[in-house]
Amino acid sequence: MTERVKKYSKAPLPFVGQKRNFLKDFAHILDSNISNDGEGWTIVDAFGGSGLLANNAKYLKPKATVIYNDYDNYVERLQHINDTEKLRVLLLDIVDKYQYVKKQKISEQCKQEILTAIENFSGYKDYLTIGSWLAFSGKIVKTFDDLAKINLYYRIVDCELNAESYLTNIHITKQDFKKLLAEYKYKEKTLFILDPPYLCTEQRFYKQDNYFNVVDFAELINLTRPPFIFFSATKSEFISYINFIMKNKSPNYESFINAQIIRKNSVINKDVFYQDNILYKFA
Template sequence: MKNYTQAPLPFQGQKRKFLKHFKEALKEFSPNATYVDLFGGSGLLSHTVKNFYPNATVIYNDFDNYTVRIENIDKTNVLLADIRAICSKNSNRKDKEKLSEGICHEIIERISHEQGFIDWVTISSSLLFSMNYVTNFDQLKKETFYNRVRLNDYNAEGYLEGVNRTKKDYRDLFADYRNNTDVVFLVDPPYLSTDTTTYNRNDYWKLSDYLNVLKTIEDTSYFYFTSNKSQITELCEWMQQHGYCRSPFDGAKTITVGTQLTYNAAYNDIMIYRNIF
């Protein structure tokens, strides 16, 4: 099974920076457990578990339809090849350059003739400034284009091999496995106040959503991902210290990874895990 160190197609919030720490922490968990990826996203955590523990049962909640994008990867590569050829006509050949109005018009014209499924996240990540995505044609037409098209095709061969795909509300999936033995929950919800445009929902994750997610890590074995921007861990610690309730993070281990956005803006990604078995 090929080992992927990042998701094969662009996805907002994939945990590639945590993979080294995640694999090290997995050594404290059973190689034969059932791992339930409640917020499957790009499937990178599910892939990593299955690659690390081939005998484990891995349940991947593909709520964002990432596998549909993988199934259409050849179609996406054909479209990107045409866009790449158009970009090569630009007078300034520097990588990630701003494209001329004429080139932008030609790209829009090419995309307008595309039939059937279009992977808007992958296409927009190839044309927009770093970490910017759109989810439909009308949005794309309003944007400024840059030549960010990769030189080689995308490939997802064997990426989710052996992983069991499902698509459910995370609460229903949690209920399916809550009372099973030797279960580990992978809990990676969208970060608090994060734009969820590219996720399969059209609103924002608010504090109440986050507090509901914490029910999945009460008295369970888990990996939970958040950031210091959400301050959810501080809230839980304060509640426990002042006698309101026991923190779901009590007795867990914490790994922090710094993320630099710009020269003067940074935040910390956080992985918290606990094995009760």
């Protein structure tokens, strides 16, 4: 019997912009437009990110072929989740000695113990995850030096890290999104899931700094055709751009005629919030 992918409400390891708040809407869109468990369909997650959308697409439509483009090397982090779990337990033991409460600032003495433990840890070091445990919300940690330079806070998660059946029976690829979309652009019953990094925003959270620029965005718009589910935010001015190409009948504007939109407010922290959007079209 083929193992079925497990449903996840969030990715097993931290990832900025993993679309947790849109999973119910995502499920509704798929169930309203793709029947028979997705048999005969191909679903291409061109900007795979954490894989959360691809994973849920496979869970919802188990007979569909789901392609996850691991553009941010998330699979590498998943492959070492056991080491990351060992480090989590090690760091938790250190901070527990100081009886901190969650989000409390860590003393310099405790910080040095933590840094020494990390430096001496012989396993894989996932600094994006480590940063989510120890840095103030919104801080970027990608290296040991990044961590050493900042104040630390107790934000280590209590639950065991686990990626059981995550991305099971999903085709994992790693290639330029333009090549991937061009390959499937004219294939019938092929859904594009498009969740690119937002333009005009901080992209250092992603594996490849500044890899998605204005030219890439323009090429993405030209490659987009229904059926698609396109994620965006007001801070990227995506909707304004779509309205512009519709008004001026710019190349490929027809692909966005009568597309439907779902809007939802998202919060990063108490000072940073914005509106997320899903723009989708099947017919």
